[in-house]
Amino acid sequence: MTEDELQKRQKEMTVAVILIAITVIIMLISAIFVFIRKGFTVTAILPFAFLPLAIINFMSLKKIKAELASRKK
Numbered sequence: 001m002t003e004d005e006l007q008k009r010q011k012e013m014t015v016a017v018i019l020i021a022i023t024v025i026i027m028l029i030s031a032i033f034v035f036i037r038k039g040f041t042v043t044a045i046l047p048f049a050f051l052p053l054a055i056i057n058f059m060s061l062k063k064i065k066a067e068l069a070s071r072k073k
Contacts, residue, residue: 006068013061020054 001009028047035044 003068003071006064006071010061010064010068013057013064017054017057017061020050020057024050024054 024047027043027050031044031047034041
């Protein structure tokens with residue numbers, strides 16, 4: 001990939017990571033609320049099911065940043 005493509009990909013991944021993180025946090029808060037009100041339900045598992053997705057995207061973003069940093073030297 002060219003440097004411009006990597007920078008574009010970095011911006012896209014940054015937005016994706018932020019949105020996924022916000023979604024996981026909202027799901028976690030909702031799961032806690034539902035757990036307190038109704039007990040254990042499937043919604044209590046959802047934040048933990050989506051957490052690997054957030055981690056994988058975050059790791060990809062770190063790799064892109066490292067590649068851009070290595071090209072600037």
